[in-house]
Amino acid sequence: MLGSEMFSKLKNLWSLDFSNNLVSINNNFTYSLPNLQELNLSSSNISEFPIFLRLSTDLQSLDLSNNKIYGRVPTWLRDVGMNSLSYVDLRDNLLQGPFPTLNFSSLQFIFFSKNNLTGEIPSFICDAIYLRVLDLSHNNLSGMIPKCLVNYTALSVLDLRMNSLHGTIPTIFAKGNHFRNINLNGNQLEGPLPQSLVNCMDLEVLDLGNNKINGAFPYWLGSLQKLQVLVIRSNRFQGRIGNPKAKFFFPNLRIVDISNNQFNGPLPIKYFKYFKAMMNVNESEVALKYMGENYYQDSLNIMIKGQYIEMERVLNILTSIDFSNNSFKGEMPKIIGRLKSLKGLNFSHNNLIGHIPPSIGNLTNLECLDLSFNKLSGEIPSQLADLMWLEVLKLSHNQLTGHIPSGTQFNTFNNDSYTENLGLCGFPLSRTCDNDKAKQPPPSTLQQDENLEHENGFGWQAVSTGYACGTIFGMLMGYLMFKIGKPKCLVRMVKLEQHIMLRRFKKNAHIRDGRR
DSSP states (O other): OBOHHHHTTOTTOOEEEOTTSOOOBOOSOOOOOTTOOEEEOTTSOOOSOOGGGGGOTTOOEEEOOSSOOEEOOOGGGGGTTTTOOOEEEOOSSEEEESOOOOOTTSOOEEEOOSSEEEEEOOGGGGGOTTOOEEEOOSSEEESOOOGGGGTOSSOOEEEOOSSOOEEEOOSOOOTTOOOOEEEOOSSEEEEEOOGGGGGOTTOOEEEOOSSEEEESOOGGGGGOTTOOEEEOOSSEEEEEOOOOSSSSOSTTOOEEEOOSSEEEEEOOHHHHHHOGGGSSOOGGGSOOOBSEETTEEOOEEEEETTEEEEESSOBTTOOEEEOOSSEEEEEOOGGGGGOTTOSEEEOOSSEEESOOOGGGGGOTTOOEEEOOSSOOEEOOOGGGGGOTTOOEEEOOSSEEEEEOOOSTTGGGOOGGGTTTOTEEESTTSSOOOGGGSOOOOOHHHHHHHHHHHHHHTOOHHHHHHHHHHHHHHHHHHHHHHHHHOOOHHHHHHHHHHHHHHHHHHHHHHHHHHHHO
8 A cells, every 4th residue: 555654755756656566545644745757557456546646746757547547537637747747648547527627738648548538628738739649539528629639730649539529620730740640430520521631741540430521532642651541431431433643642551441431433443553562561571560659559440350340559561451331343453463461351342243353362461351242253263272361251142153162271161251152162062063073974884884794793792892992093093193293194094983983883782772
């Protein structure tokens, strides 16, 4: 317990770290730590604000995250740190009530996410002119986004996702700003997307998913050379996606999600041509790290392997395209096969026609492929069986025909991957393909075989013995072919030998049963 006896010996202490411990606080004493500059009680199971902070006028960093602090933020907290407090982390608690009143004059980092704060974002937040990170995500904040937040030149991260904000996105993003991450996912924002976003030259992550934003596809964002993540899923965007008007378009884009909108027309072939960051990335040569910086790691709400999840950390090698639930039509472009670093490709719930391009077999890093609910026809390319990392395959509700390829990964998929393709056959479906059934020899051959049996005494026992020998012979030849290769003529000969003996076996078994 942090009590009076302990603090009486620590009056000159400037840094205190009891994070990741089971700590209890005795707020019934009057001692303070007037020289304290840094306090870290994160993940310490505390349930109230430590009152000894009231007289800590020099406090610069306060971390009380991931605890069980309940209720409103005390009003005396605005006097803590006076003009020195730059870092406040209260995320992952049980805070309620309106936005806390703090001394914003020196604040640079504000983390209030994953609480139950209500009401509007107050106008006095505009006093935080040095603000670099503002994370208010996963609360119940309402009202509009203060215009001053997009005018800050120092602000790098604006994370307001999963609230109840409404109205339009402020229209004027200041020139020379330093936005790196703007995440407004999961609100009720509407209206058009402001073109002043092109002033965010350092922007890497733009997540506007699950709102009511309308208008045409924001092609002009392609000029942002550092943009890696573009998510505009589940909005009211509409129309065709025209051809890019620049030579270098979205050169660093690795994750693009425009699903659940009203886009139509053909798939934007020329855009795929410019997705350079999705081509030929050698993961063994890339230093694996999470997107973001030391003070804030990027997180995303994204469809991964058929499930919509929140990724709290995003690896820099993740690449994904999701154009599902729109009205795209026409054929799938062959150029998709150039995006060899893709891990997820989702074109489901559209009006695509034609064949699946064999070039998809070049996507050697692909883990999830969803082409379901389209009008695709023809056979499933055998090249897809070479995708060694494929974990999720969805081809259902199309017009595909022919034999389902077999291979290491394809042998793991069940019927759900292929339902409502009446022309498909082969494993795992119950429908067998014609070429899987033994072809019937002509009647004359069967008659000659039967006559030979009667004339030469080649009956049931001889056939059984011969069939067993033939099976051993086939196994021996199979082993030899495994060791030295598969001469085509030899393969055909072995198959013919096995076929004839099998036919004789079944024929004689039928005759013998009839005589009984």
